[in-house]
Amino acid sequence: MSAADLKLLSVLDILLEERSVTRSAERLGVSAPSVSRVLARLRQVTGDPLLVRAGRDLVPTARALELHDDVHRVVEDAAALLRPATLDLATLERRFAVRANDGFVGAFASRLLARLRAEAPMVELRFAPEGESDDDALREGRIDLDIGALREMGPEVRIQTVFRDHFVGMARADHPIFDAPITPERFCQYDQISASRRGRALGPVDKVLADLGMKRRVVLIVPFPKTALAALPDSDLIAPVPNHVRRSAEAMGARLRAFDLPLTLEPVVIGQAWHPRFDKDAGHQFLRQAVREVCARS
Incomplete structure (x- = not known):
């Protein structure tokens, strides 16, 4: 592969990530017309438009999507070969x-x-x-x-372990759950949120509750824990979330309060x-x- 070929692939990799000539030029530190000329050359070499206009944006063609993973891998492998053995941070x-x-x-x-x-x-x-x-x-x-x-x-x-975490309950600061000791029975009295990127309502909390002969009512399922927290301030819902999510919410000044779950759960690794x-x-x-x-x- 020639240096010119590698440069073409590097620009194509960034173009397919950014889907914008202007943003690609900013990342490359060159002018937008320069990137446009490389895109024209890439279209000529591949025989495909690669990126086409859709309103104000560029979208990849089917051929571009097919190429992207391979192009990125080649660019990354080439960069790894050229990195010096000693690292100057x-x-x-x-x-x-x-x-x-x-x-x-x-x-x-x-x-x-x-x-x-x-x-x-x-x-x-x-x-x-x-x-x-x-x-x-x-x-x-x-x-x-x-x-x-x-x-x-x-x-x-x-795979390497970086930390262990545990689940806590979250609710708005003046939620009625805080009016008395939080037992498994009181925990199950309130409608709850499940945070699951796979859209699941049930998880480790429900398994432990089932062993106790209890069941909670999940009425809202969201993909992310922070999305669950966003739904709490103006509702009577409660949400079990990892403790590090609670810390990030507190750092942002969320009007929420945490409580220890009245259940024994395995730690999250x-x-x-x-x-x-x-x-x-x-x-x-x-x-x-x-x-x-x-x-x-x-």
């Missing part, structure tokens, strides 16, 4: 892509970025939304880390997962260490 220019849920992002994103930029002031941190079952994102290099509750992700994926191609990558090692340090201080 002061001059490191790299965008780290991390997949995590909004609870983790709210609790740790700003602190993680501050930790990274304290030593590597030119790095960027991009959080991708948590997917349903897109484990290929790690293998294909579309993300650097996947952070979340530990689960099986295939034999080749590296949060881990970071990565592909072994990054085991010896010094920049990636720096990222993983920063995640561990920031989470350890939580």
